[in-house]
Amino acid sequence: MSHKTDVIIIGAGPVGLFAVFELGLLNLKCHLIDNLDKIGGQCSELYPEKPIYDIPAYPKIYGQELTDNLMLQVKPFEPVFHLNQQAESILKVNDGWQVDTTEGTIIVAKCIVIAAGAGSFVPRRPPLENIKIYEGKSIFYSVRDRSKLKNKKILIVGGGDSALDWANDLASIADVTLMHRRKEFRAAPVSVSKMLKLEEDKKIHFQLGQLSELIGKDGLLKKIKYTHEEKDDLIDVDFLFPFFGLKMELGPIASWGINLHENLIKVDTEKFETSVPSIFAIGDINTYPGKLKLILCGFHEAALMAQKCFTYCYPDKKNIFKYTTSSKDLHKKLGV
Amino acid sequence: MGTLKVKDRDGLIHELNAKSGSTIMEIIRDAGLDIEAACGGCCACATCHVYVTNDKIQKLKLIDDDEESMLDQAFSVLNNSRLGCQIEYSDDLDGMELTLAPE
Numbered sequence: 216m217s218h219k220t221d222v223i224i225i226g227a228g229p230v231g232l233f234a235v236f237e238l239g240l241l242n243l244k245c246h247l248i249d250n251l252d253k254i255g256g257q258c259s260e261l262y263p264e265k266p267i268y269d270i271p272a273y274p275k276i277y278g279q280e281l282t283d284n285l286m287l288q289v290k291p292f293e294p295v296f297h298l299n300q301q302a303e304s305i306l307k308v309n310d311g312w313q314v315d316t317t318e319g320t321i322i323v324a325k326c327i328v329i330a331a332g333a334g335s336f337v338p339r340r341p342p343l344e345n346i347k348i349y350e351g352k353s354i355f356y357s358v359r360d361r362s363k364l365k366n367k368k369i370l371i372v373g374g375g376d377s378a379l380d381w382a383n384d385l386a387s388i389a390d391v392t393l394m395h396r397r398k399e400f401r402a403a404p405v406s407v408s409k410m411l412k413l414e415e416d417k418k419i420h421f422q423l424g425q426l427s428e429l430i431g432k433d434g435l436l437k438k439i440k441y442t443h444e445e446k447d448d449l450i451d452v453d454f455l456f457p458f459f460g461l462k463m464e465l466g467p468i469a470s471w472g473i474n475l476h477e478n479l480i481k482v483d484t485e486k487f488e489t490s491v492p493s494i495f496a497i498g499d500i501n502t503y504p505g506k507l508k509l510i511l512c513g514f515h516e517a518a519l520m521a522q523k524c525f526t527y528c529y530p531d532k533k534n535i536f537k538y539t540t541s542s543k544d545l546h547k548k549l550g551v
Numbered sequence: 552m553g554t555l556k557v558k559d560r561d562g563l564i565h566e567l568n569a570k571s572g573s574t575i576m577e578i579i580r581d582a583g584l585d586i587e588a589a590c591g592g593c594c595a596c597a598t599c600h601v602y603v604t605n606d607k608i609q610k611l612k613l614i615d616d617d618e619e620s621m622l623d624q625a626f627s628v629l630n631n632s633r634l635g636c637q638i639e640y641s642d643d644l645d646g647m648e649l650t651l652a653p654e
Contacts, residue, residue, distance in 0.1 A: 401620040
């Protein structure tokens with residue numbers, strides 16, 4: 216799919232979302248790209264239920280609540296989201312940039328705003344020797360093709376929602392073992408009781424333990440060595456699914472020719488523009504003298520960045536600064 | 552003021568100055584050792600996983616549910632596993648020995 220817009224925002228966390236608002240006030244339309252399957256970035260993925268105390272005018276607000284409120288705030292500007300995909304490459308085109316994603320989405324825009332936080336969320340890889348040889352062949356971090364798993368010996372490791380949901384799901388078609396370091400789970404209680412019932416009915420085997428060694432050949436697993444209470448044991452395995460949550464990596468952005476400093480993007484503090492004109496970086500991903508990684512700083516950066524984006528998108532127009540309290544024009548845009 | 556002895560992933564031991572009020576994670580991170588601490592210290596990831604390797608472990612507050620369930624996302628969890636962000640340094644922890652967990 217190919218799209219054209221004014222600004223491409225990479226990262227749909229709180230700062231990317233507020234950028235939609237600031238750009239929207241200036242009549243600039245946005246498309247957002249995020250590697251997660253949901254909107255909200257770290258706020259929704261890492262700490263949806265943890266309170267944040269330093270958002271101005273909110274003595275206490277939860278990560279998910281902040282995301283939900285921002286979504287309400289940007290609704291009038293009709294942002295378009297491209298989730299479950301990573302911005303893979305950028306290309307300079309006639310009057311702006313083309314961004315290609317890992318899912319084949321192509322977006323063309325005048326400006327790019329990188330609001331990618333600490334980078335893309337990617338699955339956490341267990342620190343086991345030779346694990347990369349097996350990945351994509353017999354070790355997977357998500358279930359893509361259920362049919363290949365039919366009647367196979369599957370080991371799922373972890374105690375969160377992904378681990379339990381997939382153990383419960385695959386128990387009907389495969390020989391499933393769920394391994395976790397303790398018999399307590401942070402997954403939703405309903406998934407936990409379902410799993411315990413399946414275990415009781417001998418449809419799932421539960422094993423206490425932690426992964427310690429992969430045994431196989433040419434990327435095909437045969438056995439896995441695991442440890443429990445300082446004792447090792449082996450289990451026969453065709454496929455392994457480790458579910459240890461997600462971690463953040465800068466990813467392809469590092470190869471786009473933008474000046475970096477220790478995996479952060481250098482910007483000026485007037486426009487928050489990178490070393491490449493018309494590419495901006497706001498929020499936790501940027502760095503400048505005195506930088507603080509706070510959501511409120513990212514909001515400020517979004518407002519200033521938007522002013523400069525306007526000049527790239529409308530080079531012949533003069534931007535007259537207006538307040539949302541008094542401007543009839545802004546009220547119209549906000550639908551109030 | 553006191554000292555922490557921290558063994559890194561190459562087996563090197565670093566003696567770090569520790570001040571009350573900081574967490575173990577902050578002391579290790581601010582000394583420039585390789586501890587990811589992705590969430591910044593709010594017990595929302597497990598990337599400040601450490602092992603406490605001497606008897607100072609008995610001086611620590613018991614692990615709570617939050618920390619225990621975040622440890623589920625860590626690898627090679629042992630009986631002496633803790634999250635560095637959940638231990639606040641105080642003078643009775645002077646001389647504590649730690650090892651950074653593999654990642």
